[in-house]
Amino acid sequence: MKQLRSQCPVSQIADKMWYFANYEDTEKAFPDFKTFSNAGGFAVSEKGKNIDESRTTLIQMDPPRHTKMRKFFLATLNAKSYRNSSEFIIQSTRDLIKEIAPKEKVDLMSEMLTMIPGNAFCHISGIPVKDQRQFCNWVDDLLLLADKQGVNTADIFAQDDNLPEPAVLMLDYIQSLITERRNSLNPPDDIITKMIQYEDKEDGKTFSDKEIQYHVRFLLFGGYETTKSLLSNLFHELISSQELYQRVRNDRSLVSLAVEESLRTSSPFKMIMRTVTKDIEVKGVNIPKGDRIVLGIQSANRDESVYGEDSETFSLDRENPPGHLAFGKGPHRCIGADLARIEAQIVLNEFLDAFPEVSLDPDSPAEKSSIYWQNGFKTLPIIFPARNK
Numbered sequence: 517m518k519q520l521r522s523q524c525p526v527s528q529i530a531d532k533m534w535y536f537a538n539y540e541d542t543e544k545a546f547p548d549f550k551t552f553s554n555a556g557g558f559a560v561s562e563k564g565k566n567i568d569e570s571r572t573t574l575i576q577m578d579p580p581r582h583t584k585m586r587k588f589f590l591a592t593l594n595a596k597s598y599r600n601s602s603e604f605i606i607q608s609t610r611d612l613i614k615e616i617a618p619k620e621k622v623d624l625m626s627e628m629l630t631m632i633p634g635n636a637f638c639h640i641s642g643i644p645v646k647d648q649r650q651f652c653n654w655v656d657d658l659l660l661l662a663d664k665q666g667v668n669t670a671d672i673f674a675q676d677d678n679l680p681e682p683a684v685l686m687l688d689y690i691q692s693l694i695t696e697r698r699n700s701l702n703p704p705d706d707i708i709t710k711m712i713q714y715e716d717k718e719d720g721k722t723f724s725d726k727e728i729q730y731h732v733r734f735l736l737f738g739g740y741e742t743t744k745s746l747l748s749n750l751f752h753e754l755i756s757s758q759e760l761y762q763r764v765r766n767d768r769s770l771v772s773l774a775v776e777e778s779l780r781t782s783s784p785f786k787m788i789m790r791t792v793t794k795d796i797e798v799k800g801v802n803i804p805k806g807d808r809i810v811l812g813i814q815s816a817n818r819d820e821s822v823y824g825e826d827s828e829t830f831s832l833d834r835e836n837p838p839g840h841l842a843f844g845k846g847p848h849r850c851i852g853a854d855l856a857r858i859e860a861q862i863v864l865n866e867f868l869d870a871f872p873e874v875s876l877d878p879d880s881p882a883e884k885s886s887i888y889w890q891n892g893f894k895t896l897p898i899i900f901p902a903r904n905k
């Protein structure tokens with residue numbers, strides 16, 4: 517990647533598909549929605565095809581529709597609502613820590629970190645605690661299936677026929693929550709109820725049940741896998757180095773820095789797609805209208821010309837590093853960024869309080885996710901050395 521950034525920052529990687537490797541071009545493309553459209557889809561497999569409107573989620577829209585929809589979602593999903601979830605996240609983390617604390621070895625992913633973003637999302641969406649595990653299992657099953665088929669989960673949901681079982685069960689389940697709220701005189705104050713009550717002031721449009729199903733599904737996919745990856749990368753980095761772990765444990769002002777540095781060096785979304793709306797020229801390369809661009813988020817975040825020669829290294833000693841692009845930039849900037857940060861900071865602080873010493877399990881190396889766009893670990897086996905003596 518280093519060579520690509522310095523020698524060939526804009527390269528053709530397939531027929532009608534280009535890769536932006538450096539920070540400058542990626543950072544400029546994100547806010548320029550008139551040239552770099554989201555409407556052709558955000559995943560490599562979507563191939564810029566037109567997506568049926570009832571299945572279109574925020575990330576697959578351009579302004580002006582996007583601007584209106586985003587305003588609606590931000591009224592519900594914002595820093596204030598996320599802060600209100602902090603107590604719930606702290607409590608869930610403490611409960612999970614209580615369960616792993618007596619053990620000598622654990623897989624930190626399956627026994628703790630996977631549960632945090634799933635629980636937090638379900639809490640915000642009003643999904644009952646008893647169903648949270650099941651809901652997240654459907655997501656995991658679908659991600660693996662999509663990856664096996666070389667498609668994105670958006671492709672799986674882009675059809676009515678032959679939906680795989682976990683997709684049918686998930687959509688049926690979301691529908692049951694919608695029906696419950698439609699029939700209730702006193703529905704809970706959550707995102708599904710807000711979508712049911714929404715009416716566009718200008719054209720009177722409301723959300724159909726199908727649209728609500730697809731938005732909820734997207735929020736979950738957008739927020740669960742990505743935050744899971746962030747937590748896995750952050751913990752892997754700190755637990756890999758005793759010095760780093762103890763440094764952050766003893767100086768908690770470093771917790772938020774560690775979260776940002778993890779997002780930068782191991783960006784959970786490695787890449788995201790755009791479709792160009794006109795012929796353009798970038799770094800002397802001509803790209804025709806309709807071609808697709810892979811914005812290389814991970815590569816941009818490691819750009820030497822922005823973060824210095826040690827840009828690939830995780831370091832808590834960078835002085836005022838420029839903002840990373842892990843959450844994107846501009847009109848589509850992630851609306852869950854504050855939630856992801858709150859979760860990561862809470863979980864790390866609680867974990868550091870509970871465990872003075874911890875290391876990776878030498879007998880069982882952590883396994884990386886095999887999903888092409890995802891940067892994270894599937895498993896993270898650790899041991900508590902003090903107890904093994």
Ligand code: HEM
Nearest residue numbers: 574575738739742743746784842843844848850851852856
């Ligand atoms: C570490 C965790 C996360 C990462 C790395 C991440 C990354 C991103 C990125 C890169 C985008 C921009 C997409 C684009 O420009 O096309 C995005 C958009 C989005 N994210 Fe996140 N995300 C995370 C967590 C979350 C969470 C927790 C939620 C839900 C509460 C969420 C919901 C969304 C939504 C709805 C959008 C679309 C916004 C729009 O198109 O206007 N994300 N995210």
